[in-house]
Amino acid sequence: MKGKKTNSLIRRWSLWLLAGFVVVSGTGFYVLAGYLTNPQVLPIRSIQIKNEFRNLDKVSLQQALLKAIDGGFFSVDLHKLRAAALSAAWVAEARVTRVWPDQLVVEVVEQMPIASWGEDALLNANGEVFRPQRKTNKQLPLRFNGDEGKAALMLDFFITEQKAFRKHGMSIREVDLDKRGEWRLKLTNGTTIVVGKEQMNKRIRRLLGAYAVLEQAERKPLRVDLRYEQGFSVSWRSEDKGG
Secondary structure, eight states: OHHHHHHHHHHHHHHHHHHHHHHHHHHHHHHHHHHHTOTTSSOOOEEEEESOOSSOOHHHHHHHHHHHOOSOTTTOOHHHHHHHHHTSTTEEEEEEEEETTTEEEEEEEEOOEEEEETTTEEEETTSOEEOOSSOOSSOOSOEEESOGGGHHHHHHHHHHHHHHHHTTTOOEEEEEEOTTOOEEEEETTSOEEEEESSSHHHHHHHHHHHHHHHHTSSSOEEEEEOOSSSOOEEEEOSSOOOO
16 A cells, blocks of 8 residues: 555646746746847848849848848847848848848849830839839830720730731731720830730731732822721821831
């Protein structure tokens, strides 16, 4: 009987000791976690911005990132920092990582504009409009005008039709989509094509099929209106001044 009582007592003491260890360990972990997440402990001392840029202002981006820092090495909010990076107009994508013991590395992908959008914006290859404070000095050969919400649709339309025009030795330099949903194209040779808002592909193919005949005329087309059921109308240049 004494042996059983002794074993029972040992088990109880063991359980109490284990419970005490868990409590102490948990308290210690809590204290340590609180210490490490204190913004004053292991503060961020440098931000490295990686990749090469043509238009992005690294100084302005670094200042924006510094303002977004809200903690030390372990507590800094990386999602907030990424959002701060993406808020810069020339930033297309960003990835933020910690480097022990006091550094952040921000890998940035710069926006690559393929066209002008309206008077004050640019368009990238994903059909996204962005407005940098400082536009690129490079003269872009293509321009879009329309509702920003339809930018991707307009880019898809351009890509499809540009292939068709280039097969006939021509190229589109401007795409317009007005509030009524009517499409208008301007070619590099100066010709404006009013496509309308219905059967755009069919109308353009009909024009391209007959364009060789138009080119044989003494004057070059100034404006071609495709909004007819069976054909199109042509306004000719009073004198040929080229594109």
